[in-house]
Amino acid sequence: MAQCTRKSALLEELEAAWAIAKKDIKIYYLKAPTLMFAILFPFAMFFAFAVGREMPVATLVPGLVSITVFFSASSIGPSALPLERRIKAYDRLVCAPISPYTVMLGKVLSGAIFGLVIGSIILAACLPVFGLQIISLPGLLLGLILASFCFSMLGIMLAMFPRENPGDVMLLLNFIRLPLIFISGIFIKIEMLPYWGQVASAFSPLTYANDLMRLALEGASAFDPLLSAALLISFSAAFLYIGRRIDLKFRE
Amino acid sequence: MVQMPSAVELSGLTKRYGEIVAVDHISFEVKEGEIFGFLGPNGAGKTTTISMLTGLVTPTEGTAKIFGHDIRKEAKEAKRCVGIVWEESNVYPELSALENLNFAGEIYHVVKRQREAKALELLEKFGLSERKDDKVGGFSKGMKRRIAISMALINSPRLLFLDEPTAGLDVQSNIVIREAVREENRKGTTVFLTTHNIEEANQMCHRIAIINHGKIIAIDRPENLRRTIKSAQSVQVSFEEGAETGEAELGKIPSVRRVIKEGHRFRLFTEDPPAALEGIWDYARSHGIRILEINTLGPTLEDVFINLTGTAQAGAGGRS
Numbered sequence: 331m332a333q334c335t336r337k338s339a340l341l342e343e344l345e346a347a348w349a350i351a352k353k354d355i356k357i358y359y360l361k362a363p364t365l366m367f368a369i370l371f372p373f374a375m376f377f378a379f380a381v382g383r384e385m386p387v388a389t390l391v392p393g394l395v396s397i398t399v400f401f402s403a404s405s406i407g408p409s410a411l412p413l414e415r416r417i418k419a420y421d422r423l424v425c426a427p428i429s430p431y432t433v434m435l436g437k438v439l440s441g442a443i444f445g446l447v448i449g450s451i452i453l454a455a456c457l458p459v460f461g462l463q464i465i466s467l468p469g470l471l472l473g474l475i476l477a478s479f480c481f482s483m484l485g486i487m488l489a490m491f492p493r494e495n496p497g498d499v500m501l502l503l504n505f506i507r508l509p510l511i512f513i514s515g516i517f518i519k520i521e522m523l524p525y526w527g528q529v530a531s532a533f534s535p536l537t538y539a540n541d542l543m544r545l546a547l548e549g550a551s552a553f554d555p556l557l558s559a560a561l562l563i564s565f566s567a568a569f570l571y572i573g574r575r576i577d578l579k580f581r582e
Numbered sequence: 583m584v585q586m587p588s589a590v591e592l593s594g595l596t597k598r599y600g601e602i603v604a605v606d607h608i609s610f611e612v613k614e615g616e617i618f619g620f621l622g623p624n625g626a627g628k629t630t631t632i633s634m635l636t637g638l639v640t641p642t643e644g645t646a647k648i649f650g651h652d653i654r655k656e657a658k659e660a661k662r663c664v665g666i667v668w669e670e671s672n673v674y675p676e677l678s679a680l681e682n683l684n685f686a687g688e689i690y691h692v693v694k695r696q697r698e699a700k701a702l703e704l705l706e707k708f709g710l711s712e713r714k715d716d717k718v719g720g721f722s723k724g725m726k727r728r729i730a731i732s733m734a735l736i737n738s739p740r741l742l743f744l745d746e747p748t749a750g751l752d753v754q755s756n757i758v759i760r761e762a763v764r765e766e767n768r769k770g771t772t773v774f775l776t777t778h779n780i781e782e783a784n785q786m787c788h789r790i791a792i793i794n795h796g797k798i799i800a801i802d803r804p805e806n807l808r809r810t811i812k813s814a815q816s817v818q819v820s821f822e823e824g825a826e827t828g829e830a831e832l833g834k835i836p837s838v839r840r841v842i843k844e845g846h847r848f849r850l851f852t853e854d855p856p857a858a859l860e861g862i863w864d865y866a867r868s869h870g871i872r873i874l875e876i877n878t879l880g881p882t883l884e885d886v887f888i889n890l891t892g893t894a895q896a897g898a899g900g901r902s
Contacts, residue, residue, distance in 0.1 A: 342691045349688035357676045418672035422733075425636045426689040427661035581640045 346428040350436025351443065358410040359444045368405070368448045372398035379517040391456045392543035393516035396477065398452045400507070400536055403445025403478045404485035407437050408503050409496040411489035434486055434573055441482030442475075449474055465549040472555065473542030476562040480535045483566045487573035492580045510534045515541070520552065535565040587649075589614045589741050589772035590635065594644035597630050597796075604630040606796035607644065612789075614649075614740075617763070617773040619787035619804075621780065623891050627796040628776050632745055635774075636666055649740060662690070665739030669746040671726035675719030679710055679729055682718055683736055690737035697736060704732035708758065724755030731759060741772045748782060760786065784883040794891045807886045814881030814889065817858045820847040822872040835861035849879070 358364065376394045414420040423433045453470075456462065464470055488503050512518065513527050514536035520528055531537045538558035545551035551558070590612040597605040605627040612618040622628045633639040635646055637657055646653045651660035673682050680701055687697030705711045708728040713721070718729055727747065734742060744763065748756045763786065767773050777783050783790055784804050791801040800807060821827060829841040829848065837857040838850045852858040855878045866873050881889075 346689045346691070349685060353674070353677070353685050356681075357674060417675075418668055418670045419674060421638055421668065422666075422672055422686070423689065424638055425661060425664075425666055427658045427691065428689060429658070578640075581638070582642075 343429055343432045346426070347432045347436040347439055350423065350433065351439035354407075354410060354437060354440035355443065358406050359440060364406060365448075368398075368402040368444070369451065371401055372452065375401075375511070389548065390517070391453075391460055391462060392547045393540060394456065395449055395453050395474075395547075396514075396536060396540040396543050397511060397516055399445045399449035399474065399477045399539065400481050400511075402448040403441045403481040404503065404507065405500075406444060406485075407441040407482060408485040408489040408499040411437065411486070412493045412496045412499055415492065416494040430574060430577060431570065434490075434570060437486045437489070438479060438482045438570075441485060442478040445478035445482060446474055449478065462547055464546055466546045466555075469542050469551070469555055470546035472559050473539055473546055476559055476566070477535070477539035477542070480539070480562045480566045480569070483569040483573070484535070487569040487576070490573040490576040490580075510536045513537075514539075515544075515552075535562055538562050538565075587614050588612065588647070589616070589649060590618075590774060591647040591650075592631075592635075592644070593646070595631070595634060595641055595646050596643035597627075597634060597639065598642045603796050605634070605793075608793070608796070608798050609644075610791055610798055610801055612772060612774060614772050615767070615770060616788045617767050617775060617786050619783035619790035620774065620776045620793065621778075621783055621790060621887060622793035626793045626891070628793060629745070630796075631793070632743060632774075632776060636664065636743060637661060662737075663740045664743060665734035665737060665741070666743045667727075667731050667734045667745065667747055669749060671723070671730040673718045673726055673729050673733065676717060678715050678717055679705060679721075680714040682729055683732055686733035687736040692737050700736055700738070701732075704735055707762065708732055724751045727751060727755060727759065731762065735766065739771065741774065742766060743774045743776075745776045746778060747775070748777075748779065780882075780884045780887055790883070792887060792890055799890050800886070804883055808881045808883060810886065814851065814885040815853065815855050816849050816851045816879045817855055817862060818844070818847050818849050818875075818877045818879055819862055819873060820875045821866070822874055825869075825871040827869065827871060832862075832865070835865055837861060847875070 372394060375397055376390065380390050411420065424430070457464070484506070485503060488506070489499050491499065491502070493499050513523065513531045514520075514534045515531065516536070520531050520537065523531060538553065538561045541551045541553050542555055542558050545555055588611045592611070593609050594607045595605060595609070596603070596607050608627075608631065620628055620631070630639065634641045635648070635653060637653060637660075641654070648660040649663050651663070653660045674685070677685065683701035683704060684697060687701065692700065702711070702714070705714050708731070710725065710728060710732075713725070718726060721729065731747065742763070747763070748759055751759070760782070763773055763775075775783065775787060787804060789801065789803055790807060792799050792807075800810070802810075829843060832838065832841045832848055832850055835850070835858065837852050837854045838861065839853070840851040842849050850858055850862070859876070859878070862873070862876065865871075
């Protein structure tokens with residue numbers, strides 16, 4: 331009986347997380363400007379750093395997919411949450427009979443789905459254009475799914491600071507996101523970085539997401555794919571925990 | 583007499599922000615089935631108390647229980663019993679009326695068939711059926727508030743928190759909302775009402791607590807609270823046109839403490855209304871003045887509020 335109660339409680343939490351995700355997708359993600367930003371911004375970044383360099387464009391595609399997932403999964407949640415705080419709609423979620431982790435999970439889920447879909451669209455467009463093939467499907471799926479969740483979690487973690495102005499959270503987020511692009515092997519291979527850069531790259535989840543993308547599209551990776559997957563899961567769990575601590579700190 | 587169980591029970595509930603004590607060891611209980619008013623001037627600690635009870639803010643000290651569930655140790659069980667209407671109508675403007683209600687039902691774990699039926703029933707009740715598929719962003723303030731109340735009722739709560747439910751609304755919305763709240767109460771829902779509108783509290787509440795500087799300074803039935811300040815009792819009198827009298831003359835009547843002129847009437851404050859009445863009749867007879875109208879007035883709840891908090895509140899006070 332107790333087990334039955336626990337199961338139904340878990341199901342209730344998952345249903346509530348899905349309800350929050352559905353609501354967020356409808357309100358914030360399925361908007362023309364959001365979709366345009368999510369697709370165009372990574373392309374702009376890609377061409378800004380790829381054009382004029384001697385690297386073959388095709389070898390940069392894993393990086394393009396990685397930063398697409400990185401930016402699309404992590405951008406909208408941190409913009410939307412302060413707005414919900416401003417109109418006190420976030421209070422509605424906090425006061426509902428659901429776990430605070432469920433609220434965060436719902437927010438993360440919508441960002442992750444968005445990152446996954448936009449990343450897949452970019453990948454699907456790049457494969458025929460650059461004549462690429464998927465060499466490792468498990469690597470691709472693992473990379474896309476885990477990276478989407480991890481990057482979405484990063485954004486929601488920072489959105490836990492009780493700010494009502496989206497710009498405040500985005501400033502903090504970009505302060506973290508932009509340096510990560512340059513130390514995670516997207517445009518510059520990790521082995522070409524200075525020593526301190528190589529050390530710093532080990533602490534970037536984008537490094538492992540990009541490595542899984544390289545495995546999927548180039549058949550080569552610097553790390554064991556299972557290690558990359560485990561580290562992406564660990565980063566996600568750490569972001570979730572830190573996000574909750576931030577939230578608790580400001581409720582005291 | 584059957585003792586009603588407690589819907590809300592606070593014991594030494596305290597909230598400190600650094601050196602500032604927003605709520606200072608407050609203890610009281612709200613009985614099941616009551617409409618309980620929670621009054622206080624701005625910054626008295628009303629919102630902080632509600633925020634603690636609803637889980638928005640963590641108490642620094644003390645305990646609070648909702649239907650026996652500790653708000654910290656059994657937060658989910660406590661929250662499950664509750665519906666909340668905030669001062670700002672925190673609806674999702676990009677969603678339709680029906681979508682807002684359905685979403686509220688989903689996060690309160692109301693099963694699909696039940697929440698769909700309840701959502702339609704509530705929209706009908708609040709006169710919004712025809713607008714159910716319209717985005718709430720285009721609704722008036724009163725309509726948004728009705729949606730917010732409907733969202734709070736979607737889980738058929740045993741306890742309804744209302745924070746300034748009628749503030750800034752038109753008369754029609756006020757009437758609809760007050761009647762809906764009374765109806766919910768008749769069906770057994772306990773109501774915890776925070777309001778600045780003292781007359782609203784006077785009309786609706788079974789009991790009222792007044793908080794000031796984070797402390798509960800009075801808690802009783804409205805009529806009992808009014809009885810606590812005898813000095814605010816008064817006699818209101820108007821004389822025939824052309825009668826030569828004034829505040830100074832009337833102030834000489836025995837037992838009258840103070841006189842104020844209110845339009846063409848005089849209000850004579852006294853601790854002994856029968857003696858004052860007698861004095862006024864004697865005064866009128868001896869001066870050959872005809873009395874057109876005479877009423878005794880009890881202290882209003884606003885008088886009580888001002889007396890206890892030292893704060894002059896805007897808005898009309900009630901009369902008895």
